Amino acid sequence: MIWIAIRMLTGDRQKFYGLLFGIAFSTLLITQQLTIFVNLIERGASGAYNVGEAQVWVMDPVSRTTDVAYALPSTALDKVRGVRGVEWAVPHLRAAASVRTKDGDLEGVAIIGVDDATLIGLPKRMASGSIDVLSQPDSVIIDDVGTINMFGADVDPIGERLELNDQRAVIRGIADSIPSFTSQVTLYTKYSQALRYVPGTRNRLSFVLVGVSEGQTAAEVADRIERDTGLKAETRDEFAQAGVDFIIENTGIPTNFGITVVLGFVVGVAIVGLTFSLFIRDNIKQFGALKAIGVTNGRILRMVAAQAGLVGFIGYGFGVLGTVGFMWAFSGNPFFKGFYIPWQIPLISLGAVIVILAITGTLALRSVFKTEPASVFR
Amino acid sequence: MMATIMDPSAIGGCKPDAAICTRGVTRDFKAGQQTITVLHGIDTDIRAGELTFVVGESGSGKTTLISIMCGILYPTLGEVKVFGTDIYRLSDTELVKFRLQNIGFIFQQYNLIPSIDAASNAAVPLIAQGMGRLEARERAKAMLERLNIGNQADKLPNQLSGGQQQRVAIARALVHEPRLVVCDEPTAALDASSGRRVMDLLREVAVAADRACIIVTHDNRIFDLADRIIQLEDGRITHDGTTMPDGH
Numbered sequence: 163m164i165w166i167a168i169r170m171l172t173g174d175r176q177k178f179y180g181l182l183f184g185i186a187f188s189t190l191l192i193t194q195q196l197t198i199f200v201n202l203i204e205r206g207a208s209g210a211y212n213v214g215e216a217q218v219w220v221m222d223p224v225s226r227t228t229d230v231a232y233a234l235p236s237t238a239l240d241k242v243r244g245v246r247g248v249e250w251a252v253p254h255l256r257a258a259a260s261v262r263t264k265d266g267d268l269e270g271v272a273i274i275g276v277d278d279a280t281l282i283g284l285p286k287r288m289a290s291g292s293i294d295v296l297s298q299p300d301s302v303i304i305d306d307v308g309t310i311n312m313f314g315a316d317v318d319p320i321g322e323r324l325e326l327n328d329q330r331a332v333i334r335g336i337a338d339s340i341p342s343f344t345s346q347v348t349l350y351t352k353y354s355q356a357l358r359y360v361p362g363t364r365n366r367l368s369f370v371l372v373g374v375s376e377g378q379t380a381a382e383v384a385d386r387i388e389r390d391t392g393l394k395a396e397t398r399d400e401f402a403q404a405g406v407d408f409i410i411e412n413t414g415i416p417t418n419f420g421i422t423v424v425l426g427f428v429v430g431v432a433i434v435g436l437t438f439s440l441f442i443r444d445n446i447k448q449f450g451a452l453k454a455i456g457v458t459n460g461r462i463l464r465m466v467a468a469q470a471g472l473v474g475f476i477g478y479g480f481g482v483l484g485t486v487g488f489m490w491a492f493s494g495n496p497f498f499k500g501f502y503i504p505w506q507i508p509l510i511s512l513g514a515v516i517v518i519l520a521i522t523g524t525l526a527l528r529s530v531f532k533t534e535p536a537s538v539f540r
Numbered sequence: 541m542m543a544t545i546m547d548p549s550a551i552g553g554c555k556p557d558a559a560i561c562t563r564g565v566t567r568d569f570k571a572g573q574q575t576i577t578v579l580h581g582i583d584t585d586i587r588a589g590e591l592t593f594v595v596g597e598s599g600s601g602k603t604t605l606i607s608i609m610c611g612i613l614y615p616t617l618g619e620v621k622v623f624g625t626d627i628y629r630l631s632d633t634e635l636v637k638f639r640l641q642n643i644g645f646i647f648q649q650y651n652l653i654p655s656i657d658a659a660s661n662a663a664v665p666l667i668a669q670g671m672g673r674l675e676a677r678e679r680a681k682a683m684l685e686r687l688n689i690g691n692q693a694d695k696l697p698n699q700l701s702g703g704q705q706q707r708v709a710i711a712r713a714l715v716h717e718p719r720l721v722v723c724d725e726p727t728a729a730l731d732a733s734s735g736r737r738v739m740d741l742l743r744e745v746a747v748a749a750d751r752a753c754i755i756v757t758h759d760n761r762i763f764d765l766a767d768r769i770i771q772l773e774d775g776r777i778t779h780d781g782t783t784m785p786d787g788h
Contacts, residue, residue: 165673166656166664173655451651454612455712456640457668458633535612538647539603539724539756 163457167465168472170445177444180437181473182480185515188430189481192423192511193503194488199419201501206409207402208340212285213254216371217380219401220251220387223394225369227405228256229272229342233365234393241391242370247378248387252277253353254369257360261312261347262325269312271326271347275356282371284337284350291320291335296352302326303335307496308347324349327359340500343409427514434473435522442466442526446533454535466527470519478515482508554621558585559720559752560609565618567604567775578604579775581618588719588752591743591765595758595784596772602756603724605772609754610643610722611635623719640668644713646723646742650705652697652712658684658704659693662711669716676715683711686745703734707741714745721746723755732761739765760784 172178209228210219220242225231242251255275262268276283281293289306296303304312304319313319324331326349337350351359357366372395374383380397387395396404410416442449449462485503492498554561565582568575578601586592586609594602607613608620611627620627622642627635644665652661660673662680667673681693687707689700697705706726713721726742727735739762746753747767755766763769763784771779 163667166653166660166667169656169660170653445653447649447651448653451645451647452664452668453636454610454639454645455665455668456636456638456643458636461668536607538645538651539607539612 163461163465164468167468170448170465171441171469171472174441174444177437177441178473181434181441182477184430184433184437185473185477185518186480186484187433188426188518189478189511189515190484190488191426191429192514193482193485193507195419195422195426196507196510197485197489197501197503199415200504200507201498202343202415203406203409205341205343206405206407208342208405209256210398210402210405212339213283213371213398214286215282215373216254216398217374218372218384218387218395218397220370220372220391220393220395221368223392225394227401227408228369229405230408231256231368233363234367234370235365236367238367238391238393239370242372242387242393245383245387245390247375247383249373249375250280250282251370251372252280252282253367254283254371255353255356255360255366256368257356257366259327259349259359261331261349263312264323269347271308271349272342273326273356273359274348274350275353276350277371278352278354281352283353285339287338289336289338290318293335295334296350296355298332298334300330300332300355301334301351302331302355303337303350304333305337305339305341305348305350307339307341307345307499308349309336310496311345312347327361329359331359341496343405345497427518430514430518431521434518435525438470438522438526439529442529446529447538449530450533450535450538453533454538459531462530463527466523466530470523474515474519478512481511481515555585557587558621559588559623560584560586560754561619561621562605562609563619565605565608565615565620567601567608567613568616577775579608579615582775582777584770584777584780586752586754587768589747589749590752590767591747592752592754593763593766593769594754594756594772595763595769597758600772601775602758602772604775606722606724606754606756610645610720611639640665641716642719644716644718644721644746646706646709646713646721646726648725648728650697650709652705652708654697657694657696658689658700658708658711661697661708662715664712665716665718680711680715683715684708687711687741702729703738706730706734706738710738710742710745719751721751721753723753723757725757725759726755727757727759727762735759735762 222232222234239251239253242248257273259271259273260268261271284293295301309319319333322333374380384395384397489501562582562584565579567579568577582605594606596602608615614628627638630638659677659680662683663676666676666679681690684690684693687710689704689707692700692704726738730738768782769784770777
């Protein structure tokens with residue numbers, strides 16, 4: 163009977179394709195929007211994850227993220243270095259600045275000052291050039307996405323001169339980094355050079371980056387730093403999570419994406435529900451005849467479940483493939499750099515598809531169950 | 541589904557050779573606040589080996605009567621025995637199984653499944669009984685051969701004429717060798733000659749010594765093919781004989 167059920171459905175091509183479209187559309191919308199949402203809010207952690215070496219981030223107690231930080235006095239560096247379990251500690255500066263390009267455009271940029279001696283604070287990989295270029299005068303390294311935003315995709319920015327807060331800067335390398343939440347252009351330079359670029363205030367040290375000694379955990383050392391210095395210290399993962407939480411708490415992004423995901427679900431229920439109901443209504447005489455012949459309600463339930471299962475399986479597959487295709491098609495776009503589909507998201511959309519089919523299948527089945535076998539004689 | 545309320549006074553009296561025996565069968569329908577009685581205490585016995593016609597005007601209760609006789613509509617009162625089984629004392633599941641094993645249906649509108657071919661349509665009762673699809677199709681094809689449309693077995697219903705679709709419906713009704721065949725207006729959608737051919741065929745393949753065949757019709761062109769005619773008027777049997785009374 164399952165074979166008959168499948169043929170009944172696939173034989174009505176318009177409705178079959180309509181059902182597939184409904185499920186595929188819902189799956190695509192839910193999977194794609196959740197994927198973009200997760201990847202976007204994970205950008206809140208990009209500052210922490212770009213600095214691979216730092217196991218602990220030390221900051222003023224009021225600081226919250228890499229972009230929301232209150233400067234520390236330079237003495238904080240020595241205090242942290244004196245804490246047991248700290249293998250090394252280096253200064254890290256983050257500040258905003260303005261750049262005037264040679265075309266005369268003004269661009270807001272983030273300046274990141276990395277440790278002069280060790281260059282800890284730079285992204286792990288370079289897209290072009292070497293980190294050694296920072297030893298040359300007025301050198302800055304630009305992030306790869308920032309390059310495209312500032313110069314376009316086809317321009318090699320190496321050697322470009324910038325007017326950075328009224329001072330000369332020369333781009334000598336391109337870092338392969340995770341873009342920030344706002345995809346703002348980021349310029350890396352040595353700490354000492356960064357102090358010259360950003361306007362002078364008494365305290366300009368944003369963070370102290372810490373590596374922990376062998377045999378110590380980052381959490382233990384962070385606790386000890388907080389206890390001994392009165393500063394705030396977080397492990398890299400805690401600090402990354404804080405960046406994500408900040409976006410969730412302070413932007414309308416979760417609400418906007420949430421609305422789109424709910425719309426995807428509702429549209430799925432509407433399209434699939436309507437089409438499924440039409441399909442059942444068109445075949446109600448056949449279902450009535452089957453009931454008269456001697457097919458039990460339980461068997462009809464399995465028939466409809468098989469039809470829903472087939473539609474769900476194929477429609478879901480198309481939806482997920484559509485999402486993969488979307489991600490692949492936009493993989494060259496700097497906005498989508500590093501985007502991936504977390505394995506939990508297809509599971510969530512699968513759950514949504516099952517719920518859509520359960521709701522619409524139940525509604526459709528009600529009319530079949532209510533059909534009296536005797537109605538076939540009318 | 542309406543509850544079965546048995547009338548104690550109506551039990552018993554079935555003839556030993558009766559394929560179907562109804563005693564005191566009454567059926568009411570609710571229409572708003574009103575209760576309309578469609579059948580008034582029908583007592584009749586249908587014998588195997590005969591082509592029995594149930595005739596009457598629209599609204600006379602003939603469709604309700606055969607619906608009750610074949611176990612798809614509960615009577616309000618009365619008892620129905622089909623080959624000795626008091627079918628409305630069976631549980632719902634047992635009744636569905638009883639229909640699947642013992643009754644073949646031919647519907648006025650055929651009710652074939654449009655997206656499966658003639659052989660698969662004819663095989664539906666066998667597949668529902670649990671037989672493998674290929675084996676069921678082979679048996680259905682053999683039945684279609686008997687009905688002279690074996691060469692149409694692979695065609696979809698919409699590729700067949702009305703008469704051919706009716707033959708597929710007949711094949712579906714007979715493929716599992718039921719003991720009771722119920723036909724609802726089998727010639728209503730056919731022209732006179734096609735209707736006559738279908739009835740000849742039905743007599744040839746459906747009537748057997750151990751099988752009862754009931755046909756509901758108001759097509760007086762085929763009354764002469766009946767072995768027995770039961771006429772209903774306003775839910776009561778007004779004639780029971782081998783021919784129609786004079787004037788019809």
